[in-house]
Amino acid sequence: MLLAEERWLNNPVVENQLLEAVLETLYMTLATGFFTVLFGLPLGVLLHNLGPKGLNPMSPLYRALSLVVDFGRAVPFIVLMLWIIPFTRLIVGTAIGWEAAVVPLTVGAIPFFARMVENSLREVSWGKVEAVRMMGASDLHVTWNVLLREGLPGIIGGLTITLVTLISFTAMAGAVGGGGLGQLAINYGYNRYQADVMLICVILLVVIVTAVQYTGNFIARRLDHR
């Protein structure tokens, strides 16, 4: 009991591993966020533009794409992570560590984010699209200057939700060797009953989530002139 008291916040785990864990969680989130936008944004645009209310409706293609996206969203993350280990190895060379966790996290987040993008674009009123088409604009111009620009506050909102979800998934990835705060919490807080480590990990995760949410809201508000 006394020992435990003395180690409270003096814990060598906190001193030696906490900073690294925080950084790993941040790297994982940022890298995943980056790749999710890189692939998810075009996918979302494609979903919208091929969809029934898009610029170029093509229903067979849309339905096929939709099916793939829904499949990706239906597979539980923890299963996906284990399932695609061979693919992860192929890309990163290993299945352990935060770099490796980025692969399944990205694969899981892309369909999620793509749907968010699709939804945001659908909320841009069709009247605006027609008004700009009337000016003789190409579909590419309409996509970039009308759909994406007018839908940007919504897309930033969607990205914020995606990132927040990702942070909790990074913790889950930590359970199977993905590093970060999640792994620290499980290895020490759970397996070794170090309540202080657990508490600090939880607080830090909450702080990171809050910061992301706050920043996302702030940016979305600044961009929103409605």
Add this chain to the structure above:
Amino acid sequence: MIELNEVSKVYPGGVTALNSVNLHIPAGEIHGIVGRSGAGKSTLIRCLTGLEDVTEGQISIDGVDLTAARGAELIAARRSIGMVFQHVNLLDSRTAAKNIAHPLEIARVPKAERRRRVAELLELVGLSDRADNYPSQLSGGQKQRVGIARALAAEPGVLLCDEPTSALDSTTTRQILELIGQLRDRLGITVIIITHEMSVVREICDAVSLLDEGSIARSGPLLDVISDRSSPLSKELISLPPTSALQPGAQLIEVLLTESGTIGHFGDLFSLLSRNGLPTRVEAGSIETIQGRQVGRLHIRPEDSSTAQKTLQVLTDAGLHAELTTAAALETEAGLKEEEA
């Protein structure tokens, strides 16, 4: 000049929205299109913009066959048409100036030229001090002014307006209509205005067409259409308040005054009737000034059938449009609904 030749539009699903429409609108005319909801007004204007393909027939604007245009040609044709929408459809992410500049950006007009044009257009619609405001910071009327400036940016020969004032109050409506009238006078553009407000037609249209179930039921210069008693449009344009205080079935004489005959004013009419010893009990009346001329309609209640006949005779002999009607018939005859804010 806008020319529609046997234009039909059948939507996938089988709805015939336009049925062999013929229309000729000379350059510089302001042409109103009215009709019930679902008559095909929006479809007509969408076909004119090339946003919707016609099923049959031809549309040409300033000699360019829009129905045959494809790709680059269609895009060029669209640039010769400016469009004003009921809901304005400005981009919320762009300031007033940026919204007006948008068509110029698309047409790859150099930046300096763009800036000069935008300043000119803002001046034209009286919003020079609002250049850097976002649409959310503008009133409904100001937004519509920006919408009009944007429609005019690429210097189109034709301005199409789909219910441009339906979302505005009556004062703002008048200001916007005045602006459209001035623009026509200054720029010589041809204007089509779709509206369900007869006041809009009365105020600025030179000519009007009534669309009914996809066909043009009546079309012509405004005063001609009003003078044509047989047209329901005439009664809509110069409408009378209901005479609900009367017994249904009570006889009424309806007179239309168009300043064209010898009897041009209500004063002349009243003295004519009293000269003939006929009482003039007016139950309802309205006077409008259309293209600088007074036009009016009256409901006179005769005392009995014999005075009714005599009144009718006197009025007809004087060259006026007069007819016998009954109080109950009035309520069912309202075809188009006039909605004035």
